[in-house]
Amino acid sequence: MSAQLAAGTYRCRDVPRSVAAAVNAGVTWVDTAPNYASGTAEASMRPVIDGCPRVRVSTKVGFVPDSDRQAARADGVLAYGHDQDHCLARPYIAWQLARSRARLGRAPDLVFVHNPEYGRTDKADMWRTLTVAFEALESMADAGNIGGYGVATWSGLSGGIFTIPELTALAETVGGSHHHFRAVQFPVSLVHLAVVADALDGRGALVEAQGAGLDVFASAPLGGGELLGAMTEELVRVIHPAVSAAQAALLVALSAPGVSHVLLSASTPAHWADALGAGARESLSPDRLRKVIDVIGT
Known part of the structure; x- marks a missing residue:
């Protein structure tokens, strides 16, 4: 299995507990954002990741947490007069990432x-x-304030709003051939199988990302938890005859061509042990993935 499980903190009820369980299980990447857990995710995970240099961390910029809005306005990086909940202006990016570095401690x-x-x-x-x-973000990477940057999207790629080649071309225009555009994050799961079907046919976002040398972080591999209730015994057997429902769903994302990390918000050591059982198995073959797509559709 070339893809690895990583800890996601979106919709995580108890971020420090979940991240601690992941790190103790051997997970070496944690993904978060300033607006997760009502704005507390970054700071609450710091005690867990402090002193763990092997654990790498990704965060995000764009959404304005309610808890940060007043301070951002007071510091002049967010306009008054309307309820702005998403901002990618340069002053706000610098301001938000300074807070993220302080909260994460790195x-x-x-x-x-x-x-x-x-x-x-x-x-x-x-x-x-x-x-x-x-x-x-290029300026911040040049200064050593971040390791690199990427784009996390829910519908930007699947909806044709932008493409991997367009994003890569923009990075090259802004940062030259040695730009710091490193990764993309988007849904890959039994609910979002079209991107897997495209990859098996040698096209689409996964193939383009792989060709550009980008890491792909697959989000929502369990459909926000809703997939587990929809996993029938027949479907699990189609995916793999000897795994749990959660493992079967994760195997699809872990086996998708071009995926490097699969983000999971598991809260307990038992959940992580079950998930890592999927990560230890061989990838599903292209033929098996095609069979799953034939059964479910895209």
Whole structure:
């Protein structure tokens, strides 16, 4: 299995407990964001990751946590007069990442531009916004304040709002051939099988990311937990005859071509042990993945 499980903190009820269980199980990557856990995710996980240099951390910039809005306005990096909940202006990016570094107690290894498509219907405006964000993140990477950056999206790639080649071209325009654009994050799961079907046919976001040398962080591999209740015994057997329902769902994301990390918000040592059991198995073959797609559809 080439892809690895990583700890995600989105919709995590108890971030420090979940991250501690993951780290103790041997997980070496944790993904978070300033707006997760009502704005407490970054600070609450610091006691767990302090003193663990082997654990790498990614965070995000874009969404404005309610807990940060007043301070951002007072510091002049967020406009007054309307309820702005997403911002990718350069001053706000610098301000938010300074807070993230302080909360995490370290420079993030990766910073994802978080859902740049959010609230933007004009494509030209979105690309202007992305250009500003990439310029800010390139400068921070050059200064050693972050290790690199990427784009985390829910529908930007699947909806055709932007493509991997377009993002890579923008990074090259902004940062040259030695740019710091390193990764993308988007859903890959039994609920989002179209991207896997495309990859098996040699096209689409997964193939393009792999060709560009980008790490792919697969989000929502269990569909926010909803998949577990929908996993029938028949479906589990189609995926693998000797695994649990959670392992079967994870195997699909772990086996998708081009995926490097699969983000999981497991809360207990038992959940992580079960998940890592999937990670220890051989990848599903392309033929097996095609059979799963035939059964479920895209």
